[in-house]
Each structure stands twice: as C-alpha cells, then as structure tokens.
Amino acid sequence: xxxxxxxxxxxxxxxxxxxxxxxxxxxxxxxxxxxxxxxxxxxxxxxxxxxxxxxxxxxxxxxxxxxxxxxxxxxxxxxxxxxxxxxxxxxxxxxxxxxxxxxxxxxxxxxxxxxxxxxxxxxxxxxxxxxxxxxxxxxxxxxxxxxxxxxxxxxxxxxxxxxxxxxxxxxxxxxxxxxxxxxxxxx
Amino acid sequence: xxxxxxxxxxxxxxxxxxxxxxxxxxxxxxxxxxxxxxxxxxxxxxxxxxxxxxxxxxxxxxxxxxxxxxxxxxxxxxxxxxxxxxxxxxxxxxxxxxxxxxxxxxxxxxxxxxxxxxxxxxxxxxxxxxxxxxxxxxxxxxxxxxxxxxxxxxxxxxxxxxxxxxxxxxxxxxxxxxxxxxxxxxx
Numbered sequence: 476x477x478x479x480x481x482x483x484x485x486x487x488x489x490x491x492x493x494x495x496x497x498x499x500x501x502x503x504x505x506x507x508x509x510x511x512x513x514x515x516x517x518x519x520x521x522x523x524x525x526x527x528x529x530x531x532x533x534x535x536x537x538x539x540x541x542x543x544x545x546x547x548x549x550x551x552x553x554x555x556x557x558x559x560x561x562x563x564x565x566x567x568x569x570x571x572x573x574x575x576x577x578x579x580x581x582x583x584x585x586x587x588x589x590x591x592x593x594x595x596x597x598x599x600x601x602x603x604x605x606x607x608x609x610x611x612x613x614x615x616x617x618x619x620x621x622x623x624x625x626x627x628x629x630x631x632x633x634x635x636x637x638x639x640x641x642x643x644x645x646x647x648x649x650x651x652x653x654x655x656x657x658x659x660x661x662x
Numbered sequence: 663x664x665x666x667x668x669x670x671x672x673x674x675x676x677x678x679x680x681x682x683x684x685x686x687x688x689x690x691x692x693x694x695x696x697x698x699x700x701x702x703x704x705x706x707x708x709x710x711x712x713x714x715x716x717x718x719x720x721x722x723x724x725x726x727x728x729x730x731x732x733x734x735x736x737x738x739x740x741x742x743x744x745x746x747x748x749x750x751x752x753x754x755x756x757x758x759x760x761x762x763x764x765x766x767x768x769x770x771x772x773x774x775x776x777x778x779x780x781x782x783x784x785x786x787x788x789x790x791x792x793x794x795x796x797x798x799x800x801x802x803x804x805x806x807x808x809x810x811x812x813x814x815x816x817x818x819x820x821x822x823x824x825x826x827x828x829x830x831x832x833x834x835x836x837x838x839x840x841x842x843x844x845x846x847x848x849x
Contacts, residue, residue: 520756523769527765576848577815580711580713634763662763
C-alpha cells in the first residue's frame with residue numbers, strides 16, 4: 476500500500492507540473508483544450524477589424540479582437556521582456572455593434588464570443604517552439620498545421636519571440652526597455 | 663507601552679480594513695488615488711469612439727476605451743449579478759491607430775494611456791452610492807461634482823446599479839440570468 480500511494484503521488488505530481496503527456500492543457504491524443512478561465516487572465520489589448528492585407532474587408536462584418544495572456548507568463552514578461560515556456564495567448568472575437576441602448580456612434584462589443592484562438596509556447600512539443608489552435612466551442616482542437624501562413628507571418632513580423640507585441644502597447648514599452656525586440660521587427 | 667502598542671495595532675488594523683478615513687484608496691483630504699495595478703484587474707470590454715450624442719465626432723481623434731474592474735468585485739458580480747461596496751471600475755483611453763507595422767486596415771491600440779477615469783461604489787462616502795473621478799497622470803483626483811451629467815445619465819440608463827453593464831457582454835449575460843437588470847434599462 477505504501478508503494479502504491481507513493482506511485483499515485485508521483486503521477487499526481489507529474490500532472491500538476493504540466494510536463495509531458497500528463498499536461499492538463501492537452502487531451503491524450505494531443506489536442507489542446509480551450510482555456511476555460513481566460514476572461515480572468517491579463518488583458519493585453521483589443522483591436523477592431525484589423526487586416527494585414529492590402530485588400531481588406533470582412534464582408535460587411537465588423538469585429539473586435541481581445542487578446543489575453545495567462546497571468547504567470549505575463550508576470551515573467553514584465554520581468555524579462557519575453558515569454559517563458561507554456562505561455563498561452565488567447566485571441567477572442569466579439570461582434571462590433573453601433574446602435575444599442577443609448578449609443579449613437581462608434582462601436583461596442585456585444586453578444587457571445589464568435590471565435591477563440593490560442594498561440595502556445597511549448598518547445599518540447601512543437602518545432603519552432605510555438606503552435607496555433609483555433610477552437611470551435613468547448614471542443615479540444617488539433618494544431619493548425621505548421622505550414623500555415625500564421626506561422627511564417629508571426630516568425631517574420633512578430634516584435635517579440637514570434638508574437639505581435641507591437642500591437643500590445645504596455646508590453647511593447649517593456650520589450651523596448653529590456654531590448655528584447657526582434658531584429659526583424661520594424662515599427 | 664502596552665497601551666501604546668495596542669493603539670498602534672488598532673490604527674494599522676483600521677487602515678488594513680479599508681474603512682473610514684484610513685481607506686488606502688483615498689488621501690487624507692478625500693481625494694481618490696489612481697489605482698496603480700488596474701492593468702492586472704479583470705477586463706470587461708473595450709469600445710471604439712462611442713458617443714451617446716446624436717451629433718458624434720471626436721474632432722478627428724479615434725480612441726479605444728478599455729474597462730477593467732477590481733478582481734474581488736468581479737467575483738462578487740459573477741455570484742450575485744450586482745456590485746458590492748468598494749467596487750472600482752476603471753476606464754482607460756488609448757489612441758486608435760490604423761497604419762503601423764504590417765497593419766493595413768482597421769484599428770489597434772498604441773502608445774501610452776491618454777486618460778483614466780474611475781467609477782467607485784462607496785455608500786459611506788457618496789450620496790447615491792457611487793462617484794466618478796478623472797485622473798491626470800499619477801495625481802490623486804477630486805470627485806467629479808455630483809451634479810455632472812455622468813451621474814444622471816448612469817442613473818437613468820445604466821443596466822445594473824448605475825453601471826453600463828449593457829456594454830460588457832459577459833456581465834450582461836450574468837445580470838440577465840440573475841435578473842438584476844435595472845427596470846429603467848432598455849436594450
């Protein structure tokens with residue numbers, strides 16, 4: 476009984492450390508679970524209808540993106556100007572509404588989340604260190620294939636460690652001070 | 663000496679409880695201090711160039727508002743659908759930029775905070791329960807006079823307890839479920 480208890484303790488301990496096959500972020504077949512509590516994480520910034528293409532246009536839709544990061548990775552960034560292993564950045568999409576209640580101009584966020592993507596740093600799992608996942612509701616998601624445009628674009632243009640810190644003003648200030656901006660980055 | 667130590671202990675204890683004249687949020691002459699750590703609070707929503715007036719226009723400026731709430735008041739709202747005493751809502755203003763880095767369309771947030779306002783619930787201090795403060799940098803601020811438009815507008819149109827929960831989609835859902843919406847509120 477003593478040995479069995481010790482073995483269980485080891486298993487629990489491995490799961491809690493977030494390492495290897497027992498990482499609670501993943502299913503056993505390697506899908507990423509959507510983070511349940513990201514609305515209580517640290518907010519980095521929001522944007523409206525951004526597009527990196529010369530020909531923009533969202534087919535008449537107007538949408539806000541909200542970006543959050545898990546609190547412990549945020550604290551590490553504040554200290555070091557870059558991201559630790561296990562960093563999870565979440566982008567959430569919400570409808571941009573003009574007329575509602577007493578509002579007459581501009582846009583506010585309304586309704587349920589219309590989409591959720593995660594950018595996760597996990598060098599033990601992913602070549603290049605980072606992977607993207609796009610979620611459909613509460614279902615775990617398979618990795619977006621590493622040949623997709625998002626990887627090369629983030630690699631080429633991300634201000635810090637393949638992430639778009641140039642669009643997160645409080646972090647951009649920290650990275651500038653700590654001199655952790657990518658040599659590829661052009662303001 | 664014993665009595666003196668006990669008296670000091672009482673003073674420290676009153677300050678720590680956040681009640682009365684020793685509340686750490688206020689200066690001794692009743693000004694509110696700007697919260698130093700609000701970027702690590704809970705994000706409620708952001709908006710772009712909102713205006714409640716028929717004639718809009720920000721004289722060519724485009725700005726995002728980000729709204730945050732202190733974490734313990736957020737947790738209370740999640741449980742009850744309304745705000746406890748000492749709730750602090752913060753609205754931060756950031757420039758909305760179109761061209762920068764690889765962005766071609768839409769708007770992202772850039773630069774330093776351009777303004778900070780706090781809406782605080784403290785019925786022991788303020789008639790009507792709530793007060794507004796607008797900050798200039800890190801200086802403590804005097805209360806915006808209770809005759810200002812913001813008070814009557816929030817009283818009349820705020821979806822929950824004089825606050826604009828109608829523009830915070832995750833909270834609107836909670837207040838709807840918990841039936842804490844103001845009878846004055848019209849979607």
